[in-house]
Amino acid sequence: MRSLRGPWRPLLAAGLTTALALGLTACDGDTPAGGPRPAAGGKETGDHGGAGAEDLAGRLEEYGIDADRWKEGAWKDWSRDDWLREAGDFVNPVIKGLWKPGRMRDAEDPGRTVTTKDTAAGRGGSDPAPRAVPAEREKTPYHDHAAPVGKVFFDAPTGPMVCSATVVKDPRNPGRSNLVWTAGHCVHAGKEGGWYRNIAFVPSYNDLGKDAAGLAAAAPHESAPYGIWWADWAATSNEWIGQGAGSGGGGAPYDYAVLHVRPESGARSLEETVGNALEVDFRAPGTERLGTLGAWGYPAGPPYDGLLMHRCADRPGRLSPAPGQPSMYRIGCTMTGGSSGGGWFRRDGGKTLLVSNTSIGPADNTWLAGPQLGRQAERLLDMMSRQYGGS
Template structure:
């Protein structure tokens, strides 16, 4: 679900970018992911904060209990968890579309995301119109030349294991985004954190949290066609299983300013999920065998060097079944003089690639530095937020408060 936009050309016209050799970044991301051994997930303690939100199942067992304070809040909205799991989540009445940061609820509905339901999920057709472009032309760099997206090598678990596909339900139906397994500084080797875009979890101003959010690492591991997936082994589609978001956090900038057109929230369009498996006890990082650090240094575009964007584009000419990547040197995109600038690279990926991680090599290590947020209607470039102190605070709060869940 990438929000496309009406593109504009900054003064000087279209800038031709030198296509860099892919060897360094691609080789660094080619992480062989062998499932590791380990103990059960840590038991968490800590209370929900303002930026992150809790969810869980009401039936106990190995599933999380909904915290009492959130359960009371749900009752205030007239929501019964059991009714929710029986289909009540399909009620998108404005009064029941929970929107505040602490209102997120996502109880596991085991078996909901069957392979055929995953394949039917669509990218959202959203547009962003760049208004008052003349006011930011002196800040934005010239529009980059398109970079043709390249299919990732299969199997994905050997070449880009931390990358996966995010599924969720919205008032418009089942939708898709992309995401990345990231490390948890407070739980080394046992992370359950996924990085994605804010608009993949929350509709922004005037809207609320999306529902039934699940992450599937290395989705369609062997890049099978739609016809081949009809009778595919479930392990080929979801080699590491389905992981439900039981906690979620996105920026106040996105919640307050995000819109179907990107809006003022685009520069803050990032989110962190804490996930748990439908079945099993090992952490996401142990199961996948790989996770990436996040680089919060927000380097200037001119100093960032080569970046690569990974994701599962779903709008034509793609169908959301295969993983693609683009490599380019970033430039600056300013949507408003009062907002932080965004990174922009040439890339032909379409809707569905939203939330997919942008990576760069720092001291020989591949790190996540941004995520896909917006792009033009003609699918020639992508833009993503710079991850600075606010993004780091969001991540640290998630790690410290909920990481051990």
């Protein structure tokens, strides 16, 4: 088994579809998990205009959008249910207190989105399946060893779910990035559905690596040492939205996404708060030139419980999920669902670079595959930096 010792340690040293998340502050309450939440001062349904509409207008103007023209002004009369049903954009209002420590612990892995039929590995263009590489627990505290890595929490129709993600550099805002890299299936259901709700990022989640009992008694800063960061903008590929499926589908080679986040409280950028962000390598080098790749994440499917950060290291091979599609990187790794979206890293000239993210794996959890990040992925990050990075 190859570990991430030596030059890998520590990680800390080392066509696009966009979505608008209108960051209203919603009231705490007893709304069931995953259900609609009221805008500030509003009702569960039927809240037309009022404080909510004023807040929306302010946020639209903040992003340079003419509030009177957006959606032809019809949004002013939308209820909260109308927003969730009618808005083609990603609506992700900040709901302070929603992601409490207990709700984070209870969030499940989106297992169906990280598994695929084993027959996909036998198609032309794929290298032999790698041997399984047992995942190792990351050392604690996580903020000293892998601070840019964290968990993504979101609500799907079946309830609260989790993925993994990485803080990445913003090319137009050096040292002040608010961008997070993850998988497309962690923000959008693909051809089977739409945008997920209540998406938030927690870097270095469960910083001290406590078990369930210990985390239940832990202080809030131990479960979220850098706070909770809400996605106010999101982007993924058109291929994932149009072709992505529970088994990866035709969207798997394009299964990546970028979030622009804001803190639930505070004003500093994510990169300043965490202390680091990783550069993304968009050269899509061939497997023969990559050397060893390391994958980080929070596996939540059995035998893992999603509370602890793990890592794998292996030399990658190629996986061709379907004829005529780009090949994906594949490494041996026993991480399960919940590690989806977690970054894959390489060392190059003394720097740690993100080169892929966890997308799919087999039902027996012996390997993981991730997309090659080329020019299309680079355009996605560039667009997020250009349009929203400075906000």
